[in-house]
Amino acid sequence: MNNIIVYCEIEDGILADVSLELLTKGRKLADELKCELEAVVISNEVEGIEKVILPYGVDTLFLAQEERLYPYLTLPHTSILTKLLSDEKPQIALFGATSIGRDLAPRIASALRCGLTADCTSLEIGEHRDKKQKKDYKDLLLQIRPAFGGNIIATIINPETRPQMATVREGVMKKEIYAPNYKGKVNILDTSKYINEEDFIVKILERHIEKKKIDIKNSHIIVSGGYGVGSKENFELLFELADVLGGDVGGSRAAVDAGFIPHERQVGQTGITVRPHLYIACGISGAVQHRAGMEESAMIISINKDAEAPINNIADYAIIGDVGDVLPKMIKYYKKNAK
Amino acid sequence: MKGYKIIVLAKQVPDTRNVGKDAMKANGTVNRAALPAVFNPEDLKALEQALRIKDENPGTTVTLLTMGPGRAAEIIREGLYRGADDGILITDRKFAGSDTLATSYAISLAIKKLSPYDLILSGRQAIDGDTAQVGPQAAEKIGIPQITYCEEVVAITKKSIQIKRRLERGVETVEAPLPVLVTVHGSAPDCRSRNAKLLMKYKHAETVTERQDGTDDYLELHDARPYLNIHEWTVDDLNADEEWLGLSGSPTKVKKVTNVVFTAKESKVLGDKDDEIEELIQELLENHTIG
């Protein structure tokens, strides 16, 4: 009762990144709310899945495993979750804002008549005062999401209905193991109590899923490096910052030509065009061909030794300094200040 | 009966795709009122899928269903010009403030009123609310299966439909019995353009309210040509439980809205000192640039 539950997605026996990100976030929220973190996996039998999930600080893992529950189908997954959520009565239920999560969560929310916030980029705990009804709400989930084609950022709350349901974008939150030997329990569900034959009236005839490739286009935060980063080894710092921020790494052509990073990550006229919420340009001079691929980023931070570098003219913040000094500080102060 | 009875869900939305300079306020935020109102792009693609089935299967009818203010009748006319057979506008002050749960409740009642039907097509996502929740929620409320992210209707018979779905990392073909609700993905083909003959035919298609407000008197015309009536349904026509509509039927509340500022600001120049970096990080956390 009153816990936080995360729906975990499985593809080919592997847990989706977004699910691990949600478990990490869920653990933090659970600590703040002093409740437990629960996870649910619905799939075919996956050997040792609890060893992957419990270290994220999961107190109870619900497993519904049966051959025909993988690949994902809307109706059986909805039936299982609708009953599980009705029985367990969590206060918060989180899903990835993926092809699966955005198909599944609304159907469950409708069945439970609960509020569902779409495609969140940030989650916080906070309070709310309903001025009309003079009612105060404590410990609400503040669900922050872009809407209106990205032109506004809205904070959505579900004051009255439980669970407070949200789908969350992949890659906007970090993933971090909570305790390698975390002691959680595994609760195997008797699927016959949750699903029936009618849940299988939709049939999958054919399926082609590609392996995950490098694709930074959909990242909301891009840490990008140029020739000024100096070496492939130094790029590790960029990967580290991207990792803690929940972003990905890009680079200039000079960095690609020097062999620091592969071409798939090149931003610019002969690379890809990106429009992240935040673009951090490290040791990039800001040649017009590079700018062509990143100028429309919502916010640009440059880190450059040279105060006269052209990139500074389009940056919202220009940090004048050495990449090797500035990045570790950013990582340190992010870890210190992030909730 | 020959052909299929298809309902297409369509929403009139402000065009948030290409926010031009004239739709910007002085402070660099978008003036939402200045954006043109359009047929939601993926809903047009849903209409095209319906029209393709109609092309292949004589006797098929395509009904547009939209919920919105009076002016949303514009998109029904737009659909009629492209080949839809008729349209229904659900409109009532009592729908104001609906979130996706209340919206899908109202839409599901209208769909039930239109039964029997074979197929419901909708867009995947509207470009203003951006939630992609109304399709699956309407399907649940009616009690039929859903197939999301349709790129192509591969085959349809009186018993079942085969759909190719576009997933984030691949494609899938599924088969479902009819009736089913299908949401159409942006990767599906564009809608055909207006047809000149249909434009002539439906130019004066109007709702009762529009006719009453209009200056021209087409009353006789509408009596002689019933297809020029765009049906208007209110809460009373839907037999709705008012508690589940509008604000009271909407569990989600918008607590706060921040406009994203587009114009490039003067850049702030910082040094590499610890306190400067820490302050920057705190600022980014506060305005949710990083989370």
Ligand SMILES: Cc1cc2nc3c(=O)[nH]c(=O)nc-3n(C[C@H](O)[C@H](O)[C@H](O)COP(=O)(O)OP(=O)(O)OC[C@H]3O[C@@H](n4cnc5c(N)ncnc54)[C@H](O)[C@@H]3O)c2cc1C
């Ligand atoms: C047809 C054509 C297409 C092109 N397409 C692309 C493209 O798609 N993408 C692209 O990026 N480029 C492209 N280019 C190349 C482009 O013109 C530039 O040469 C390239 O972007 C420069 O990369 P850079 O900024 O990393 O390197 P440089 O221009 O060498 O800049 C390095 C920067 O790092 C700074 N620096 C050095 N050391 C440090 C340090 N320790 N700490 C902090 N700062 C430091 C320097 O002050 C300098 O500003 C194209 C060019 C042509 C002609």
Ligand SMILES: Cc1cc2nc3c(=O)[nH]c(=O)nc-3n(C[C@H](O)[C@H](O)[C@H](O)COP(=O)(O)OP(=O)(O)OC[C@H]3O[C@@H](n4cnc5c(N)ncnc54)[C@H](O)[C@@H]3O)c2cc1C
């Ligand atoms: C800033 C902001 C944020 C919001 N966030 C949320 C949220 O997180 N959760 C929530 O529940 N509500 C939210 N809402 C409310 C939501 O936008 C409205 O309920 C809206 O009417 C329907 O949602 P949508 O635009 O996202 O449609 P979608 O669910 O994206 O629409 C999918 C498809 O359903 C059909 N459809 C949708 N609306 C209609 C209609 N009126 N008539 C006919 N067909 C239609 C269309 O075919 C459309 O392509 C938010 C509103 C605002 C202003």
